[in-house]
Amino acid sequence: MALLSRTRLEPLEFSRRWWLRLYVGAIFLMLYLPIITLIAFSFNESKRNIVWRGFTTKWYWKAWNNDSLIDAFVNSITIAVISTAISTIIGVMLAVALWRFRFPFKSAYEGLAALPIVVPEICMGVAMLAFFSRVTGFPTDWIWPLNLSAITVAHIAFSFPFVTVIVRSRLSGFNMELAEASQDLGASEWQTFWNVIYPYMKPGIIAGALLAFTLSLDDFVVTFFTSGPDTLTFPVKVYSMVRFSVTPEVNAASTVLILITVVTTLFAMRFQSPDKIEPEN
Amino acid sequence: MSTPIISIREVTKSFGRLKAVDNVSLDVMTNEFFALLGPSGCGKTTLLRMIAGFSNPTSGQILIDGQDMVSITPDKRPVNMVFQSYAVFPHMNVMRNVGYGLEVTGVAKPDIKKRAEQALERVGLSDFTSRMPDQLSGGQRQRVALARALVKEPKVLLLDEPLSALDAKLREQMQMELAGLQADVGVTFVIVTHDQDEALSMADRIAVMRDGSVDQIASPGELYEYPKNRFVADFIGKVNLIEGEVTGQKGDKISITTEMLGKVAIPFGGDDRGEFNGNVCLAIRPEKINISKSGVSKNHPAGKDYIESEGKIVDWAYYGDCSHMIVASKNNQRFGVVIQNSRRDSVDALDIGDDVNLSWLAQDTLVLND
């Protein structure tokens, strides 16, 4: 490996400059150290968070027995699953429409469809608050899980544009001659879509769905404005705990959430590498 | 080779104000190897895509095997295409790629396997059936695309710049193979190319296109030796052009005055190449010119008219089998001359700066309208 060879530095071998490596290493350390200590101290015996008093999993048990925390967790997962399913379907459909068709004011429409990605979260949050509290129903006192519908609707609103963008950019690399070849060989449009275009889109769809899932699971600001007292999600619950005190129980809850999103992300990354297509049979 | 398999009748394709194909009519005969040749943007690919059905003519008619193709979608047309990028499905192995066209049209599984294997054998890929496309070389991918199209037993095989993505050596080999394959399977081939060598070496007939219309349709030999106009002469092979003016016509000879050669008489067949009046252009292929040092006596066979000129060699390029020379005439017109290095000492006979005499048979001179 080039990194270990002892030849003289070439002018553009910045990856072998010790000072650059040291600097980048230090930055990464600072980036990860707080999170690593957070995870580490979720296993700490002491409640005083700062001194290591021995290994324990009691904070996880405490979190597990905290009913409102578990309720919030179940809410979060429920919202994330429903939001992901709907976001993926409508996001993919819109991506296909944008990829395939020319229509008037298309670039304006594309800008509009990407707007939920760039609008500040707080603006979206208060807009949802005003929309649900003053204009439409979606009461939060319906029976579970219908009482989560306002939050779910809001989550879909900011998630599906991400799916659209990812799938659309995947499709833009599609070689139209593949679809033409399929048609030329006698396949109908529908056959062509499922046999050629869909397999090509699949990595993008999976990546988009996983992104939608973590976006929903992680969202705090928009949920904060759309949730009622009985419809807390995990991040909103953790927020109220953090405001109240810094305890290892919060660390334990956070660690679980980190684990879920990181695992999901690692999956997403596997599918995002551009030209990766799973072979069939 | 008598009945037309494809008839294109007065086909025009407009994109907005641009006419990509402008009133083209031509027939492709059954079992011939037909080439559409022209520089990029001449409309050849558009024409091919209209035959395949990916694009619809703005006006005019396309008949395949006597049937009007209007409103017939690509999947229902009796033609198949080899795409420029080959479009081998990246998520299917070689076998499934080749079987795809049979699979989607409901051919029975065992039948698919049998026919696909035959097609693969024909292109020499029998050992690659379970490979994925990314494990194949460019040449192999092209063979897959060929087998995939041929397995459908099309009436016409369309090839869109099939060799442009291959390196020079492989291209030459594939040229031979394609021509052999065409003779072997007995399917009409229509190839689109911008490469004259490709068209000349493979095709039975070539249509030379420019700016959306066809300039000339002829066999390779005829195109080269009897180009219809200046564009065709210049596009196919190398040619020296001399501007001139028609001053008269006597029998089967036409008198033309040029600055470089003075007055010359060119025999012309009086065939279908029309009347020549006013400004014309004389064209002579570089390899048809004899070159010798000035003052050396020439022994032209008797009974033939020769055209002669003087000049000086100003540039020289050695290509091994032949040498290209640039000769400047007295009025400073540049003249390309090719000599065959048929003997080892051919190289030493002439050098830059030598005064030379150029001569060629009057009957090898082409008279061209613009």
Add this chain to the structure above:
Amino acid sequence: MENWNENKSTFWIFALPGTFWLVVFFMIPLAIIWALSFGEQVSLTKTEVTGTLEHYIRALGDPVYLKIIWKSIWMSALATFFCLLIAYPIAFLISFVRGRLKMILLAAVILPFWINLLIRTYALIAVFRSRGFVNFGLEWVYKTLAMDRLFGPFQPLELLYNNGAVILGLIYVFMPFMVLPLYASIERLDKSYLEASLDLGASQFKTFWRVSVPLTMPGIVSGIILVFIPMLGSFLIPDLLGGTNAQMIGNVIERQFKAANNYPFGAALSFLLMYATFAALALRAWHASRSKGNDV
């Protein structure tokens, strides 16, 4: 690409669900806020849209709010600047690394994105609070040097609940966002430009300033905008790390919609933020179109 009216039914089937969601659950809520920003509160839960500009005037005229707006801007700007400073060398290094290590480094940059913002902010609290790791470390150094005998017992530094903590939090949270656009444009930069510059006699330093930086300007601009906009609208970081006087616009907006229940004023502040976003996006589009000609 097909024209939509050549195949209308297919077009609508694919485009309609997304468009419906976009309009009903995104455009309409934003339109409501926009309308509210010109409204007057008539009772506790009722607002009438009267077309008044008083909330905008109040937001930009009242020194209390003007001060918060300015503070939000300079804190975000300062944090953005530090992000750029920190991120460029990282992006530079990653684009010069090859193979597996490159993937690992990229993953390491991207991973914090996916860790909950709340959790990352919370992790910082544990580091900076008066009984946190920084003070703990400082105390250890203090005692080791026996300074407590000279100056009395160690006084923990107040690292939290002030502007400094908010800026640090912004940098910590948003820095990875800066790395990616920078990396993308450095990666696309043809390295032979750098070699040409060195070959023509420029030093590494000059090559960096006169070739790398100008040619990666699109990435720098993208990164700045990508980081500055969410910083400006951030709510959680100042809420958790800032003190009572370390608020940003986001916190004021939140208070108007929750505790103070003054929707119109909150709406006006939100839309000031939206306008800033639009301006930034327009700036980026303008820059992109201008540099299209000499894009690398």
